[in-house]
Amino acid sequence: MKSWYLKNVGLGLVALIMLSGQAAQAAAGDCPTKGVKELTGAGSTFDFPLFSKMFDEYNKLCGVKVNYQSIGSGGGIRQLQEMTVDFGASDGIMTEQQLAQAKGGPVLHVPVTAGAEAVVYNLPGIARGAIKLTPDVLADIYLKKITKWDDQHIKALNPNVSLPNLDIAVVHRSDGSGTTYIFTDYLSKVSKDWSDKVGTATSVNWPGDIGGAGNEGVANQVRQIPGAIGYVELAYAMQNNMPWALVRNKAGTFMPPSLEGAAAAADVQSLPDDMKVMVTNSANQYAYPISGFSWMLIYADQKDAARGDAVAHLAWWMIHDGQKYSKALLYAPLAPAAVQKAESLIRQVKVANKPILAGN
Amino acid sequence: MGAGEKIRLIRRSLVDKAALGFMVISTVLTICVLGLILGYVIIQGSGYINWSFLTSLPTPVGEGGGGIANALVGSLIVVGIASLMAVPIGVGAAVFANEYRSRWLGWFVRFLADVFTGVPAIVVGLFAYAMVVQPMGSFSAFSGSVAYAFLMIPILVISAQEALRLVPNSIREASLALGVPVWKTILRIVLPTCSRALMTGLLLAFARALGEASPMLFTAFGNSFWNVDLTKPIATVPLVIYRYAVAPYDDWHAQAWAASLILVFIVLIASSLTRLAFRSRLDD
Numbered sequence: 081m082k083s084w085y086l087k088n089v090g091l092g093l094v095a096l097i098m099l100s101g102q103a104a105q106a107a108a109g110d111c112p113t114k115g116v117k118e119l120t121g122a123g124s125t126f127d128f129p130l131f132s133k134m135f136d137e138y139n140k141l142c143g144v145k146v147n148y149q150s151i152g153s154g155g156g157i158r159q160l161q162e163m164t165v166d167f168g169a170s171d172g173i174m175t176e177q178q179l180a181q182a183k184g185g186p187v188l189h190v191p192v193t194a195g196a197e198a199v200v201y202n203l204p205g206i207a208r209g210a211i212k213l214t215p216d217v218l219a220d221i222y223l224k225k226i227t228k229w230d231d232q233h234i235k236a237l238n239p240n241v242s243l244p245n246l247d248i249a250v251v252h253r254s255d256g257s258g259t260t261y262i263f264t265d266y267l268s269k270v271s272k273d274w275s276d277k278v279g280t281a282t283s284v285n286w287p288g289d290i291g292g293a294g295n296e297g298v299a300n301q302v303r304q305i306p307g308a309i310g311y312v313e314l315a316y317a318m319q320n321n322m323p324w325a326l327v328r329n330k331a332g333t334f335m336p337p338s339l340e341g342a343a344a345a346a347d348v349q350s351l352p353d354d355m356k357v358m359v360t361n362s363a364n365q366y367a368y369p370i371s372g373f374s375w376m377l378i379y380a381d382q383k384d385a386a387r388g389d390a391v392a393h394l395a396w397w398m399i400h401d402g403q404k405y406s407k408a409l410l411y412a413p414l415a416p417a418a419v420q421k422a423e424s425l426i427r428q429v430k431v432a433n434k435p436i437l438a439g440n
Numbered sequence: 441m442g443a444g445e446k447i448r449l450i451r452r453s454l455v456d457k458a459a460l461g462f463m464v465i466s467t468v469l470t471i472c473v474l475g476l477i478l479g480y481v482i483i484q485g486s487g488y489i490n491w492s493f494l495t496s497l498p499t500p501v502g503e504g505g506g507g508i509a510n511a512l513v514g515s516l517i518v519v520g521i522a523s524l525m526a527v528p529i530g531v532g533a534a535v536f537a538n539e540y541r542s543r544w545l546g547w548f549v550r551f552l553a554d555v556f557t558g559v560p561a562i563v564v565g566l567f568a569y570a571m572v573v574q575p576m577g578s579f580s581a582f583s584g585s586v587a588y589a590f591l592m593i594p595i596l597v598i599s600a601q602e603a604l605r606l607v608p609n610s611i612r613e614a615s616l617a618l619g620v621p622v623w624k625t626i627l628r629i630v631l632p633t634c635s636r637a638l639m640t641g642l643l644l645a646f647a648r649a650l651g652e653a654s655p656m657l658f659t660a661f662g663n664s665f666w667n668v669d670l671t672k673p674i675a676t677v678p679l680v681i682y683r684y685a686v687a688p689y690d691d692w693h694a695q696a697w698a699a700s701l702i703l704v705f706i707v708l709i710a711s712s713l714t715r716l717a718f719r720s721r722l723d724d
Contacts, residue, residue, distance in 0.1 A: 118667070136499075145666075147665060149673075163577055164579055165579075294686070296688055300686055300687060303688055316688060319688075319689065
């Protein structure tokens with residue numbers, strides 16, 4: 081009895097020591113080890129509110145300045161291809177053609193967050209969440225088939241709302257955008273008309289109206305134009321107190337955009353190892369249908385040992401400790417399954433064929 | 441005096457008054473537009489300007505507060521380096537075309553400079569991206585300076601040529617007659633004589649570059665942190681104004697206005713200096 085007790089206490093102590101050792105290692109493992117003090121990244125505006133918070137904290141933690149410029153996922157992919165940045169960020173998956181044009185070889189898509197896209201509108205006097213939209217109606221609005229707010233299709237969904245006789249100003253992205261990729265991927269899934277006529281891409285041939293640069297630009301346009309409708313990452317809608325519509329998900333529930341809804345959508349049973357997965361129009365009953373992962377784009381073969389080391393450590397920190405900044409900005413933290421996949425992707429980052437983070 | 445002559449006189453005076461009235465209205469409109477822009481920028485921007493705005497770094501998106509200290513310093517560095525590159529080239533080209541005269545060379549250089557001023561700033565930025573950023577494999581303050589230098593050179597060439605033309609030939613001849621070599625005449629006599637007019641040109645070019653955002657989009661790129669390393673991306677004021685102005689945050693709009701006011705202020709100081717330079721030249 082006594083020996084059993086001692087043995088267990090001993091085991092517990094060993095476990096405790098191991099744990100604390102691991103914790104110390106993890107904290108040290110978060111910072112670059114080869115003296116790099118600044119990194120440059122570019123791309124997704126979807127991620128920008130989260131990234132700018134994360135990188136501000138990362139600078140406090142490691143003294144490493146990660147300069148992230150939100151030029152849009154299309155721009156981020158382009159600059160990664162040209163190797164003018166240390167990493168890119170995109171909410172759309174790079175196409176075969178885009179991958180072939182990447183001068184630095186294979187590109188890893190490391191998931192760093194998941195988020196929801198709010199369908200925001202500017203209707204004086206109509207509150208947040210007051211308007212309900214079905215997938216067809218949303219697609220028809222963006223196809224310019226429905227052009228007035230008091231159209232019978234919108235009225236039928238919102239019998240208790242006094243809809244104005246106002247033209248719908250459709251606002252979309254003017255730049256290459258992962259936010260657009262998620263949005264058009266969703267519309268393609270729910271509307272055959274959309275997938276036939278427009279399709280899914282970071283930049284499409286829009287049936288109508290007004291372009292804005294970045295999530296910033298779309299949010300700004302919608303705020304300026306009465307009758308406007310647009311799609312922006314939830315953080316932008318929240319930070320600017322913009323009203324958003326409830327969108328009916330696949331299970332039939334009208335959902336507001338939320339981090340829980342995005343997390344439910346991202347909760348896929350069998351995530352692929354390369355994590356190139358679109359989670360729009362999820363069948364999960366709690367899912368918000370216009371949700372998606374966002375990825376950090378990293379070259380698998382890093383040319384510069386020190387910079388590669390810094391990028392890998394940054395990515396490692398972002399998928400672990402960095403996740404704690406997600407919730408306050410309404411991004412969905414990565415689920416353990418996604419973190420695992422992301423870890424194994426980051427372990428594939430190599431310099432001269434040697435994995436950078438083999439130890440972690 | 442015949443009736444016909446009287447009518448003609450009345451007609452003339454009417455035409456005179458109409459022309460004068462038109463000119464007065466044009467002048468007033470011009471001043472009004474300028475006043476409106478200045479007034480609006482002052483009204484919108486002055487509320488936000490304080491010491492912390494000028495001395496602190498930007499905060500994370502949506503948190504509010506923060507300043508443009510890094511962009512102010514960045515702008516001065518990028519435009520400063522650009523001036524160092526552009527002045528020898530611009531003034532050198534003008535001296536060569538003007539002092540070592542051939543019939544067509546001066547005209548040709550002037551023609552090229554005129555064409556060059558018509559090149560959109562964004563094209564200059566893309567050119568610097570292809571020439572500097574891609575080969576270097578990184579956005580950098582230096583590439584921004586190259587882009588600005590390309591904008592400044594034609595302005596400098598044109599203004600330097602005008603300045604050199606102001607120097608009376610008799611002065612050159614006097615110097616040459618005393619046996620002073622041509623190069624020494626240029627350095628010691630011609631350039632000092634028109635130095636204030638040259639300065640005017642430099643200030644014009646400086647002011648032009650200081651306010652341009654588009655050449656910075658793919659060169660200096662922007663930076664949310666401090667940077668004084670020329671090989672790294674750097675923040676500049678016009679780019680910050682552009683980014684903040686299109687964003688949805690009211691706080692950023694206010695900061696964009698305030699930053700605009702600061703830019704206007706710097707340019708105003710530059711042009712006041714220009715005026716001073718002009719005045720003293722006339723006083724001489």
